[in-house]
Amino acid sequence: MAVALVLLSACDREAREVRGKPLPETAVAAQTSQLFPAGGTAGPIDPRAKMYEGNAYHIAEGGRLYRQMNCVGCHANGGGGMGPALMDDQWRYGGRMDQIVASIDQGRPNGMPSWRGKLTPTQMWQLAAYVRTLSANVAKDVAPSRSDTMSATYPPTLAKPKPPTDSDPAAVKGPAR
Amino acid sequence: MTRARLSAVCVGLSTSGCAGVQSIAPSAGAHTSAFNSLFVVFLVVCGFFYLLVIGFLGAAILRRRRQGEDGVPALFRVWVGLVSLSLVGLALASWLTDRAMASYGDKGPPVRIRLTANQWWWDVEYLGANPSEAVRTANEVHLPIGRPTLIELQSNDVIHSFWVPNLAGKQDLIPGRTEDIALLPRKIGVFRGQCAEFCGAQHAHMALTVVVEPEAQFRSWWRQQQAEAPAPRTPEQLAGMTYVTTRECATCHAIAGTTASASVAPDLTHIASRKTIAAGTLPMSRGGLYAWIADPQGVKPGAHMPYIGLEARQLDAVVAYLETLK
Ligand SMILES: [Cu+2]
Numbered sequence: 001m002a003v004a005l006v007l008l009s010a011c012d013r014e015a016r017e018v019r020g021k022p023l024p025e026t027a028v029a030a031q032t033s034q035l036f037p038a039g040g041t042a043g044p045i046d047p048r049a050k051m052y053e054g055n056a057y058h059i060a061e062g063g064r065l066y067r068q069m070n071c072v073g074c075h076a077n078g079g080g081g082m083g084p085a086l087m088d089d090q091w092r093y094g095g096r097m098d099q100i101v102a103s104i105d106q107g108r109p110n111g112m113p114s115w116r117g118k119l120t121p122t123q124m125w126q127l128a129a130y131v132r133t134l135s136a137n138v139a140k141d142v143a144p145s146r147s148d149t150m151s152a153t154y155p156p157t158l159a160k161p162k163p164p165t166d167s168d169p170a171a172v173k174g175p176a177r
Numbered sequence: 178m179t180r181a182r183l184s185a186v187c188v189g190l191s192t193s194g195c196a197g198v199q200s201i202a203p204s205a206g207a208h209t210s211a212f213n214s215l216f217v218v219f220l221v222v223c224g225f226f227y228l229l230v231i232g233f234l235g236a237a238i239l240r241r242r243r244q245g246e247d248g249v250p251a252l253f254r255v256w257v258g259l260v261s262l263s264l265v266g267l268a269l270a271s272w273l274t275d276r277a278m279a280s281y282g283d284k285g286p287p288v289r290i291r292l293t294a295n296q297w298w299w300d301v302e303y304l305g306a307n308p309s310e311a312v313r314t315a316n317e318v319h320l321p322i323g324r325p326t327l328i329e330l331q332s333n334d335v336i337h338s339f340w341v342p343n344l345a346g347k348q349d350l351i352p353g354r355t356e357d358i359a360l361l362p363r364k365i366g367v368f369r370g371q372c373a374e375f376c377g378a379q380h381a382h383m384a385l386t387v388v389v390e391p392e393a394q395f396r397s398w399w400r401q402q403q404a405e406a407p408a409p410r411t412p413e414q415l416a417g418m419t420y421v422t423t424r425e426c427a428t429c430h431a432i433a434g435t436t437a438s439a440s441v442a443p444d445l446t447h448i449a450s451r452k453t454i455a456a457g458t459l460p461m462s463r464g465g466l467y468a469w470i471a472d473p474q475g476v477k478p479g480a481h482m483p484y485i486g487l488e489a490r491q492l493d494a495v496v497a498y499l500e501t502l503k
Contacts, residue, residue: 117423120425120486123483
């Protein structure tokens, strides 16, 4: 029985949902953090968040896109540059999966381009899942155990999770699962 | 299946590697013919000795040594001499073949290509005498007959292996390193290369079309590849071009002469002039383009082109435009 359970739980982590979940073209309209324009409190988390964040394949695809789409050019490998750091606990627009997707989809006023119509919703979710591994906010069993790039920090499997800080009312502690 | 049928299938399978577009037997390149000659030398020499040894064994069993006989018979000296001579001969033949193969790259001004492997397609860059002659394409190389081609091999992700059995042996592509291989094609034809190192889910669908053609034809192919993409002529083609250059496609693909200039996917400038789609997965045709763009994940699950879900009208327009990219 225990063996069966272990085997089954491993399937979730590995499953390759190559088309993503059938999604409408219009992307999520998540509430952003109270610190910036939209205000209000964040609603319940989008159920898709869990599926993307809990899957090693989606995280790996997100990592590939993060480099191919040159997020690195502005955010470096999480440490930040012209754009803010993505590996810490500070979020201007919220650090929840759906909030990160919204940042990617809509763009943000101080220089973050909008990727709507350039990336598919599936790719945005994959990117968001990868962005959350940068601050070690995904489960250890799905995070990559070593970095594909040069890095002075611990890999996400060893790093301490940095949940979005409490000053942000939209914050959720730990992985959203 | 009956036994006869089964054995027929076995024979078929074991000889199917000996003919056609992907094969080591009818050597179309200098490297494979050199290697095949060496193989024949080894086969003949080793076969001769094999038969001899079997013969001796039989003779020894028939004519056992009787008591009282002694000394080294003259025949034994001949035997040792024969073996030593043949071993030296084989070593010499290997060395000569190796030297000859290493020098094919010096025979005349070479064509220089940079081939970059990606999961799961080949990025092809022809490096001309100067940058203005450079040409970028994918999954298909054209080579002039009788002229050496020097290929620089690189990989963007994992280890792949370059293998066009009709022309030469294998060479691995290792991330972070530049390897190289020389080819000297000697037969006109279309051959098939294949990634020969397991590299992920779609390793089997990572083929490379190799077209060996006369020098003049090769020149005109190169000139044609240098041209920018033609402008759209009908409103439908224009709509297709607008979609391709402003939406998802331009995030990854490049089309020379338009604003699409990304470089993480095959260059589409002359996509319609190629023989296949997605590294040999589908033949180049209207139907193939429809199938691929409508749902790449259905055709090649895991490929790094996403399912976008174009509407029928958009799909029609995009295909109509891509078909003009000769
Ligand atoms: Cu491969």
